[in-house]
Amino acid sequence: METAEIRRRFTAHFEKNGHTVVPSASLLLDDPNLLFVNAGMVPFKPYFLGQETPQWNRATSVQKCVRTLDIEEVGKTTRHGTFFQMCGNFSFGDYFKEGAIRFAWTLITGSVEEGGLGFDPEKIWVTVLPSDTEAKELWHEVAGMPYERIQERGLEDNYWNMGVPGPGGPCSEIYIDRGPEFGPDGGPNADEDRFLEIWNLVFMQESLSQVRSKADFDVEGPLPAKNIDTGMGLERVAYLLQGKQNMYEIDEVFPVIEKAAELSGRTYGENHVDDVRFRVVADHVRSALMLINDGVTPGNEGRGYVLRRLLRRAVRSMRLLGYEGHALAELMPVSRDRMKASYPEVESGWERISRVAFAEEDAFRKTLAAGTQIFDNAADQVKAGGGTTLAGAQAFALHDTYGFPIDLTLEMASEAGLSVDEEGFRSLMAEQRARAKADAKAKKGQHADTHLYRAVLDEHGATDWLAYSTLETESTALALLAGGEPVQALTAGQVGEVVLDRTPFYAESGGQVADAGTLTFDGGSLEVLDVQRPVRGLVVHQVRVVEGELTQDAVVHAAVDPSWRTGARQAHSGTHVVHAALREVLGPTALQAGSYNRPGYLRLDFGWTQALTPEQVKDIENVSNEALRADLPVSWQYMSLPEAKDWGAIALFGETYDESQVRVVEIGGPWSRELCGGTHVDHSSQVGTVVLTSESSVGSGNRRVEALTGVEGFRYLAKERDVVAELTGILKTQPDDLVGRVGDLVERLRGAEKELERVRVAQLLASAGDIARGAAKVGTVNVVAHRADGASGGDVRTLATDVRNRLPQGEAGVVVVVGVADGKVALVAATNDEARSRGVKAGDLVKVLAPVLGGKGGGKPDMAQGGGTEVGKVDEALALVATEVGKAVGA
Structure with missing residues (x-):
């Protein structure tokens, strides 16, 4: 049974049983604690934590996941993989243990002909928490499991919590007996290679006040509503049903190994060293495909660094297998063709995916050529001196000068029989980062701990946000904060935060900066410095008290600076115009990867692997200004996310959107149609002008354009006009002749410099x-x-x-x-x-x-x-x- 079919059967089973099928979230879900989505329940965390109200009582999903802690172990064992898929079913205060056990049992033991997975009931074992006698009895009653195949395990194995105060509860794991050839009999407690876990059912029933470790926590009491969260490893089920030994041999992964073997002339299964490399290639190529598909581009920090590492490890593993050609161009299409049945977007987005991946391989080939010889020389020197450790300074030089990531140096050193002074390397890296960041502004960190804001939200409810409809409101100060604590008053000169019952201020989001303006009250005023949404539904104003004393419950007049808002609207609409122009000039794969706009200024990052030509920049600017001259209508409407996608609306990579309602902004109908929550002009002509001021690289596979709009754009052009006028006066020429005149002067200057150099050398030699x-x-x-x-x-x-x-x-x-x-x-x-x-x-x-x-x-x-x-x-x-x-x- 192919992996895509197992996936389909899972969601169909739960949909038939009243669950809403929720599409997989992006791997780049907006969670400050996670680099990537690493578990199936992550997109549902706000519901389990009580931060948001779920849209359904029952849901099911097959979630894309990436775990990066074990990258070095990939391939060395057959259990570690970077990308995987987690099938799950979720109940939010609806069914509980009996339902979860019944749904799982009927799916895994149901006949293949009737849509089940067809596992032999006699080969199924389960584990439960010793104190969870309810689950033990339900397995016996609902599934008919004999007690001898229901084993007990402690908190480390059979209790789930999030590592922080919040929901927790016992869990029950389902295992499949693979047979005596895989180990001794006796169930999961005897051997977890023979008895392979495929599914974990979590019964959230308790509220935890303190969590010190997985097995050490304090139970505050029962949850007001009991929930179910389950996770079934799709790849594990696939290799069991396909009769394979491990996840690397399933239908979605093994074809890449077969292609790698064909290219290298080596055979998978002949020796452990080569097998590890084959598995690294297969895992990393698939993982990179899915990460690029979700908008990640290679870089030196965070997610980009993980992707770069995966791609480069795959390329280098192919070289160690003896293949010197361009590996990704051969391997990634194989992975695409296997994954497109479940994720058709990897085929529709192939042009962009391949451009990013292949450009990274080209860059890495140059890095290898430059750095490998340097490493070999350094390693030879260490060995010649009788040493066994490559100095941290040498590892740092390889990283800083030749682009060798430390993990590559560690791998090469290990292959050469050496270790690396990692502490010395990391010390030098820390010094470099400290120097680089010495003059940088402190990042906005006020909203890192959201408990205080959640308390305000729970007490007062969501802010009535009126930024789309007005620039002024009469509001009440519901809460005042300073230094991360509630206060009763803010006094003159003090910087603090104010939560209003209603506000006209735009809170920073979607690349658009927050509005500027004032809060005035009887006897005083405050300058609004920033506006944020630390938790969904709550708008928080950072303010400086100009005069007077603001007390809680005071009535204030909230007023947005109209000039600021006008400039912000021009810049945000200008960003959409430039994005559409980019796609018109460069093609549909030039998709936005990030943006920032403030009054009069915009920058837009987009996936592209080479510098734009002057002609392309000029064309983008011309297309943008033609759209402004056409006075295209700007409109927006709300719809569900699936409707927006069907309508052709563009969503920003990595952003999280509400499935039930999104805002789609159109400029000129389908010419520009994007998901966006920003403020916009009513007609494109109101942007005023678009003046592109720069085009540059912001990392491998990413470019950036910057532009000015509105009055700022006209001022920029006026300044250039003044420079031209001054030069024409100095050179006594006309504007149309200026370029030729300056060119002549430059040529004459070069000629004079060459003559001077010739005379100087002649004198020296004389x-x-x-x-x-x-x-x-x-x-x-x-x-x-x-x-x-x-x-x-x-x-x-x-x-x-x-x-x-x-x-x-x-x-x-x-x-x-x-x-x-x-x-x-x-x-x-x-x-x-x-x-x-x-x-x-x-x-x-x-x-x-x-x-x-x-x-x-x-x-x-x-x-x-x-x-x-x-x-x-x-x-x-x-x-x-x-x-x-x-x-x-x-x-």
Whole structure:
């Protein structure tokens, strides 16, 4: 039974039993505690925590998940995988233990012909918490399970909590007996390789006040409503039903291994080392496919770094298998074709997915070419010195200079029989990050702990948010906060937070900054500094008290700065216009990956792997302004998320949307149709103008355009006009002739600089004869040690070579020239054949002299060079030349 069919049967079974089928959430669900969705219940957490009211009493889903803690273990065992799918059914105060057990049992033991999974009931074992006699009896009564196949396990295995105060409860796990060839008999308590867990049923029935560990917590009391949360591992069920040994051999994964074997000429199953690499390739290619599909692009931080690591480990594993070609172009289409049955979007979005992945492989191939030799040299030096540890500084240099991530260095070091000073590396990384962030503004962190805001929401209810309909309201101050604590008053000069019963202020979201404005009351006023939504439904205003004292329950007049709002609307609508123009000029795969807009300014990040040409930038700007001139209508309406997608609305990657109601903003009908909660103009002409000011890279596979709108755009153009006017005045020309005139001046300047350089070099070389005639004798060797002020590296090398050629033919000659320019020292040593035959080598001389000059250097016996910064020690270094030559020739 194929994996997609198991998936279909799971959701069909629960839909038939009154559950709403909820589509998988994005892997990038907005949760500050998670890098990726790592469990099937994560999208439902707000319901279980009581933060939100569920839309249904019963739900079922097959959730995409990524776990990254065990990346290094992938392939080494057959249990660790990065991407996986978790099938789940959920009850919110509806059915409880009896229902969960009955639904699970009828699905796994139901006949294949009737839509079940067809497992043999005699091979099923379950575990329960010793104190959960209710679950034990239900398994016996509902499923007919004999007591000897119902085993008890402690809190570590059979109690679930979230690691924080909140819901908890016992759980019951379902195991399948794989047979005696996999281990001893005796159920899960005897062996978990033979008895494989496939499903966990969680019975949320208790409220926990303190959680110290998985098995150490305080129970506050029963939950007001009991819930069910279950998770069935789709890949595990698939390899059991497909008769395979592990998840790497199922129909959605193994074809990639087969292709990798074909490309490499190696055979899967012949040896453990190669098998690990094959499994790494199969897992990481599939995981990367799904991450890119959900909007992740490779980078050096967070999610982007995980994706980069997965892609690069896959590519490198293929190289270790002996395949030197472009691996992802061969392997990723295989994974796409296997996954599209369950996720058709990987096929429709293939152009963008492939562009991102293939560009990353190209970049990594360059990294490998540059860094592998450096690593090999460093490893050889460590071994030659009898060491076993690569220094943290060397690992840091590989990362900082050659782009080698530390995990790659660790892998290569392990393969070379070495360890790495990870503590030293991380210390240097921390120092670098501290320097980089020293001048950065503190991130907004007021809303990290949301308990206080939830208490306000529970007490007063949701804020009546009126930003779409008005700029002013009469409101009541429901709660005042300062320093993370409730207060009764805010006084003059104090910065705090205010929660109003209603507000016209736009709270920062969707890339649009918060409104500016004021709160005024009898006897005082406050400046609104920021507006946020720390929890859904609650709007919080950060304020500074300008005068007076604001007390709780005071009536205030809330007023948005109308000029600010106008500029913000222009910028946000301008962002949609630029996004549509991008897709018109570059194609439909140029999708927004992030945005930021404030009054008069916008920036838009989008997935693209190469710099835009000047013509493309010009075309995007032209298309944008043509749309403004067309005075396109701007409108919005609400609909369900599935309706919006069917309608062709574009959703931002990684954003979380309410399934039942989303806001779709249109500009010119289908020309621009996006999910958006921002404020907008009524007609495109009200944006005023769009002036693109820059186009740049913001990481591998991502580009950024920045633009000005409205008055700010006109001011920018006016400033450019003034610059043109000033230049035309200086150059006595017309604006249309300005570019040609400046080009002529630049060419003349370049010509003059070349002539000056030619004269300078000629003068330098003219002195070579006099310098050669001033050679001193050290034994039978003619020695020149010369200081050349004003000469840089290339000049010094040219002069040393010319002087060497002018020394007497047939006699040994050594030339050392030290140039001093711009506070730096350039050192060159040159020897002829006769000097080298007497044992004088240029490289040896430079190795002695360069440290005196505060630098280093080296080279070949006939020519070597170095540098330094100790200008004051040039004469000291030159004085050593005769001494070193004398040592070499015994004079």
